[in-house]
Amino acid sequence: MTLLRREITCMWRRPSYWLVMAVLSFLLGWIALVMTDLLLAQQTNTGPLASMSLANQLITPFFSVVSLVSLVLVALLAGQLLSAERAQGTLVCLLHSGLGDMRVMAHKFLALLLLVVPLLVPVAVALWGWSGAAALNWPVVGWNFLAWLLLLLWFSALSVWLSINMSQPGLAALLGVLLLAVLWLAGQAGGGAEWGKNWLRVFSPRSHFEWIQHGIVPLSSLVFFVGGGVVLFGLAVMALKRLRVA
């Protein structure tokens, strides 16, 4: 049984995982339903021609909600992946393993991403429903998916790093959510400032996420998500190495 499979098996056998997934899926489904109602009401008022752009106006805000929900899930799961192992004392098996630090962390990281995958189901259902009501602009959907994926990778790396440095899973999850909220709000705070002076936005995942959502992929956003993700993952690997030879 590989480490990746172990993580997924353990999480799938936890009732709390299913409870959280059910709550989040219900939340996403509910939001999608409310948005669909809005689409149908607008179609009745403005006629079928206007509905094309309306459908696309729903996609971006919906993906923003999906992204935030999935990030909260990542923060909760990451706490269980490493901090919980420290708390239970099972981390010694990993520390005394013959696998390299990078491999251990890669398995943990992949497991975290795969555990978020079930959230794709309500997203797929919502998109399928909207595509029946109006023609969707698939490139817009693609940009939104890309923005979500990059944000997810970056935040997963951040959460894994927080988790390996904490011995309390609840605290790791809480800190992850708090950090996300601060960085997200930082992007909003810098929003009104003149370009060049709004430095807060450069450090906020929100700004980079929104640019990519609108089909703009500046180098700074790629550096932020990909470079930042790689650095945070590297820090997590180093933290594991430090724990191994304390």
Add this chain to the structure above:
Amino acid sequence: MLLGPNGAGKSTLLNALAGLLLPDNGQIKLVFRPADDDSAQEKEYLCQRHDISAWNRHTAYMPEHVRLLPRLSVHETVSHAAYLKTGMMNTQAVKDVLALCDLQKHAHRPVETLSLGYRQRVGLACALVHRPLLLLLDEPMNGLDPENARYFVDILKRLKSRHIILMSTHLLDQLADLADRVVVMHNGRIAGELSPLSVEHGDTSKAGLLRQWQLAFAGGLTTEIRQRIEALCPIMKTMPKAVVVESDPERNRQLMQVLGPLGLYAVSPYRDSGPVPEGGAWFSAYRHILHRASEDIST
């Protein structure tokens, strides 16, 4: 076999040998001659900070309290341990080690439903599954009932020919059966080495050599402690944190069992002139007594 009182450094040494702690200075090197190699060439592995995973592939460590992931079955746990050590799946090795530890019947039970004895067996199976050269066991039989402890001793006896085993223990009656060498630790250093035979003889015959023993308590004497001692043997002398009793090895074992949870941390031989020797280094004294016992028997 590693012997020593609490705080002697046994677990620290085992952790260092397991690669979980690196020494401030010096090196940890595993030098061995493979039994199946006629060329008799010695091989060696070095425990290095930058490549600790390579060291881990040749060693196995079983802590005193084995921690297992509760939601996995026994088979999944052992199979995962095999992967962690070698990076590969080895179904046959998992089957073999489950058979060795008599766990086939429980292979599909979640580990959270197992008793302590079976959990320790799963821990041992995890340690053995990659066929390590060096097997490190930190008081593996602590808390086990006599039946499971006996079973554990039987398994370890079978493993002696296949692995280099280093085990720490407080239980002297296991030594004669299991140990080839008995190393006594005190204050982080090796205080001496005993032959298992002398331990065995000492356990059974030293009653005639020494009758008075000093029992020292970490938290001082209480009424309960006094009552428990008096139920087993007479108290000869009382000190602020210790008593001198008239006892024998069999009764000492009972005293250790009864008084261990109440803070008993040292049992030293006692003469009228005072404790032997000073400083609570009871193992040195114990060693002296055991040697005297074995000499006495041999003459």
